[in-house]
Amino acid sequence: MPKKTGTKKTPPKKTARPRNAFYAQSGGVTAVINASAAGVIEACRRAGSRIGKVYAGRNGIVGALTEDLIDTSKESAAAIRALRHTPSGAFGSARFKLKKFEDNPAQYQRLIEVFRAHDIGYFFYNGGGDSADTCLKVSQLADNLGYPIQAIHVPKTVDNDLPITDCCPGFGSVAKYVAVSIREAGFDVASMAKTSTKVFIMEVMGRHAGWIAAAGGLAAEKEGDSPHIILFPEITFDEDKFCARVKECVEKYGYCAIVVSEGVKTADGKFLSDAGLRDAFGHAQLGGVAPVIAQLVKSKLNYKYHWAVADYLQRAARHIASKVDVEQAYAVGKAAVELALKGHNSVMPTIVRTSSSPYKWKIGMAPLDKVANQEKMLPRDYITEDGFHITAKGRRYLSPLIRGEDYPPYKDGLPQYVTLKNAPLKKKLDTPFVL
Amino acid sequence: MPKKTGTKKTPPKKTARPRNAFYAQSGGVTAVINASAAGVIEACRRAGSRIGKVYAGRNGIVGALTEDLIDTSKESAAAIRALRHTPSGAFGSARFKLKKFEDNPAQYQRLIEVFRAHDIGYFFYNGGGDSADTCLKVSQLADNLGYPIQAIHVPKTVDNDLPITDCCPGFGSVAKYVAVSIREAGFDVASMAKTSTKVFIMEVMGRHAGWIAAAGGLAAEKEGDSPHIILFPEITFDEDKFCARVKECVEKYGYCAIVVSEGVKTADGKFLSDAGLRDAFGHAQLGGVAPVIAQLVKSKLNYKYHWAVADYLQRAARHIASKVDVEQAYAVGKAAVELALKGHNSVMPTIVRTSSSPYKWKIGMAPLDKVANQEKMLPRDYITEDGFHITAKGRRYLSPLIRGEDYPPYKDGLPQYVTLKNAPLKKKLDTPFVL
Structure with missing residues (x-):
């Protein structure tokens, strides 16, 4: 909230300290998942007083459960910008799926304990189908356990199998x-x-x-x-x-x-x-x-x-990433923050194709309960009748997604990928958590 | 030779028709062997009246033996230029080693028959160690069988095992x-x-x-x-x-x-x-x-x-070729023609490193009998004592060779590599040759 000036009699309104955001990477990494991370973190930084700090989970949701958080505010603007051209998961990813709430409520209670300790009000989860399910469960924490949180899923998967979105970054x-x-x-x-x-x-x-x-x-x-x-x-x-x-x-x-x-x-x-x-x-x-x-x-x-x-x-x-893919990966990260700021919970930004030729796309939004646990299969009519190649229809869908080159910077012949400091946030809980 | 004008009384001097060149690719192909082909062909084209046409062997030396020659003069300047950014062997390569002269003189007699039929006076052979040996044998045809030819080997191998040259294009x-x-x-x-x-x-x-x-x-x-x-x-x-x-x-x-x-x-x-x-x-x-x-x-x-x-x-x-490598590959092709024009036979242009830091190199020349059938092994002192990594010395040698990027042009997300017309030259012999 901008500070009003020129009205001396009214003292500046003391606003509540903005709540922090949690960001984590999940599942198999991609060439562009860090571009989504850059999208999230840069959008949060631009949000100024509306969002506090961005804490990343070290090794995905595992970092949340073990209170192993990374304070991304310690990273320079240049380092976050470099995430856009760095493959893999800069904060560490994890193959770890939360149990159903009924089967392991302790996991969810622990998440809330950690989130509360660090005043986390935004949960940005960057992953595929399994992660969408985890994100959905977290988005229900407010209803189930009375902890207010907005959970937004950021789509990522090389498998391209998330529903609703036209394609998946990665x-x-x-x-x-x-x-x-x-x-x-x-x-x-x-x-x-x-x-x-x-x-x-x-x-x-x-x-x-x-x-x-x-x-x-x-x-x-x-x-x-x-x-x-x-x-x-x-x-x-x-x-x-x-x-x-x-x-x-x-x-x-x-x-x-x-x-x-x-x-x-x-x-x-x-x-x-x-x-x-x-x-x-x-x-x-x-x-x-x-x-x-x-x-x-x-x-x-x-x-x-x-x-x-x-x-x-x-x-x-x-080194051979698709420019369209990099742009979309960044855009869904940024959009996730914008959706959160608009008050959304339990949603995922999507890629909406508005035209194939020329290729045009925009960001849309899907409710998480329609995304989680669904797999988008390759349509049969993208495969030729003999089963050995793709059809013109398949080509029309696929072709725009590989367009454009987005080369990383090189030094001495090698791409310069960033390794973050990943400074650990001081723990506030003295209770360890066994996964 | 430019036609003289304004001196009506002197008829244009009738020069001997220049002899043609043969070029072939041999052994496993590389990302830059076609850059050498471009170097050879463009240098021959620039040589004007001193060299006739460049005939490429379809599938390497096999094309020479079977009189399956490609008339590269049918290719546009743009197509030859595009070879510089096209991987693989544009004329087809071959894993085919000529026998020793004593063991199979018929192979050599056939080569001369084909070369004579197409007035080939220059033999540019683009390959590794085995090919250097073949090139050496061809270079001796003048002495052995009285057919005048200049044979120049153009170095190529991903294995980097040719002697004398500091490194091998590819x-x-x-x-x-x-x-x-x-x-x-x-x-x-x-x-x-x-x-x-x-x-x-x-x-x-x-x-x-x-x-x-x-x-x-x-x-x-x-x-x-x-x-x-x-x-x-x-x-x-x-x-x-x-x-x-x-x-x-x-x-x-x-x-x-x-x-x-x-x-x-x-x-x-x-x-x-x-x-x-x-x-x-x-x-x-x-x-x-x-x-x-x-x-x-x-x-x-x-x-x-x-x-x-x-x-x-x-x-x-x-798509991720080393710029240094592309430049050297082109340079050895070009140098091979220049050496031929200077009258050399039975030699190979080499890469001479004049400085590692900053990296500087120039073209040198090695006699083929010192190149053929020699393997340059990785020096033991490039490998750490425990055998699991490279030493600083190894790094100093290797590092300059991967420097610089030389991206091919892209269209719709895909690199645009050239496929030549590869028009067959009309056969002049009516004798087939069984390999």
């Missing part, structure tokens, strides 16, 4: 990484195919839905372009059909480039990655569907192959 | 990719380690020497930075020592990021990648040392892990 950058990488590898294999490698297999993330694999399809803009085949979790793997298609591609184009989702399943519903490889002691090999496909290509078709598993490289690849 | 870019990737993945794992992944393993190329793995070390600029451990082919893998170090890192830094060379060997001299994994039928699993290390981390230390195998992605990654 997805566009992994999508760009995958499309760029399979284009580049395709050029490589095309050069080698005459006398050497004929089949290249690139494994990408997406255990439940084929969004990321689908993004690889963007690299193929005309007949014969890499990738020639995409294997989706949505399409049951058919060995014969797959081998026939690989053969067809090698005969027609000289080589075959394949994007395979880690979530591809066989007809019996098992992950293909679990279907065969064992170590010398007979233990199932841990992870990796690409080598399984490679083995198949070798044994059934006898083509020379190479395979890659991008794993964390794909979701950490800030 | 290496700097894969080095940058690896250093950037392990830095990014390290940030990711650091975020997750509290409740999830504690160990990350990234496999990189380098079957015989640890140059590429060493480059990963550049990402670690201060205590605790990723990568914490590098596994080199030069250092025998010691399971106990390795596990102890992983444990130490996890306890000290919260996580452990590892770069492992595909060429790591056990005490009995076997590749670690061959040491264990089998498919369900008992066949040795094909490739991949990262999952073997992961299995070890799981079984001995019980840490949650993730692993990545970059494979072709690392050498095709033109």
Whole structure:
């Protein structure tokens, strides 16, 4: 509230000290989740007297439960700005889901105890579907336990599986990484195919839905372009059909480039990655569907192959982040604060697509109870009828999300990512909490 | 030669038609071998009447043997310029080594037959150690078979193992990719380690020497930075020592990021990648040392892990190419033509480092018989005494090679790489050649 001047007789109104905000990162990190953090923190700083300090949870919600809070006011404006171009979770993330209130009320009582000790009135939770559920539960603390708090979920997930929002910050950058990488590898294999490698297999993330694999399809803009085949979790793997298609591609184009989702399943519903490889002691090999496909290509078709598993490289690849994605990640962080200032609780800012061509988007809002525990699956009509590629409709949806480059600064050839001081906030409770 | 005007009485001097040039790409391709191609072709075009046309071998030397030549004069100046930012081998590469002259003179006779048919007087061969040997053999055709030709080798290899030259074009870019990737993945794992992944393993190329793995070390600029451990082919893998170090890192830094060379060997001299994994039928699993290390981390230390195998992605990654590397790749292509015009035969342009700090380099020249069949190994004093990282000396050598960014142009979020027309030159021989 601005201080009134020029009316000496009225003493400046003593306002209540503004309540502090809590921010935490949850689940698997992305190339742009820190851009959302920058959006939240910078918006809170701009809010002036309406919001106090921003305390981040060290390692996500775990930091709240253990009262391990980070005082972000100790970070310089430059450091917070640098979060925009820094991948991963600067405060630490966590794979930790709160229990249902009925099953573990102690967890919620502890949260309130910590929040009350640090006068936290705003809860910004940056994560995917599970986190939306946690955020929903926290948003109900006022009703359930009489602690007033506004909980806003900030969407983040490479999996692109949150409902209502047109896309999820984090997805566009992994999508760009995958499309760029399979284009580049395709050029490589095309050069080698005459006398050497004929089949290249690139494994990408997406255990439940084929969004990321689908993004690889963007690299193929005309007949014969890499990738020639995409294997989706949505399409049951058919060995014969797959081998026939690989053969067809090698005969027609000289080589075959394949994007395979880690979530591809066989007809019996098992992950293909679990279907065969064992170590010398007979233990199932841990992870990796690409080598399984490679083995198949070798044994059934006898083509020379190479395979890659991008794993964390794909979701950490800030160096090739999508500019659209970075902007949206920042925007949802900023919007979360604005929604809180408008008095909202239990909501999530969303990306609303208003036009695909030219691509236009704006920020919307969704109630958390409509977001939590819902998965947005890849529509069947984004996948071609034969199950091996994306349709024009899928392309229309995906293409805008990878647009634009947003390079980090470099020094001596290496990207300059920020590591925050992450100064611990002094604890006020003398009760430890066992997770 | 410009036509003289104004001297009607002297007819334009009839010069001998200039001889044509042959250019071919050999072995595994890189992110910048096409920059060398651009260097060769643009220099030949600038040479005007001194060099005729540049004919490229489709799929390397195989194109010469089968008279499958590409007329590069059909490509626009813009297309040749675009080679500078296009990864892979635009004319197709080949893994094909000429036999010794004594063992297969027919191969050499065929080469001369093709060269004579197309009046080829310059042979530019763009490859690594094996290719230098092929180029050397071709350079001796004048003496051995009376066919006058100047053969110049253009250095290229991600393996950085050519002697005399300070570094090899192609290496700097894969080095940058690896250093950037392990830095990014390290940030990711650091975020997750509290409740999830504690160990990350990234496999990189380098079957015989640890140059590429060493480059990963550049990402670690201060205590605790990723990568914490590098596994080199030069250092025998010691399971106990390795596990102890992983444990130490996890306890000290919260996580452990590892770069492992595909060429790591056990005490009995076997590749670690061959040491264990089998498919369900008992066949040795094909490739991949990262999952073997992961299995070890799981079984001995019980840490949650993730692993990545970059494979072709690392050498095709033109999107994150080193500017120094691109410039050197172009420069050696250009220099090869200049050496030819000066009358040299059987030589290779080299990179000569004149200063490390600030980094300065120039083009030198090496005789091919000193280059062929030599491997430059990673010096032991570039590796720390404990065998797990690079020394300050190694860093001093490696660091300049990854400097600078040289981004390709993008459209709709994707890098725009050129695909040439690759118009076949009309065959003049009616004799097919079986490889």
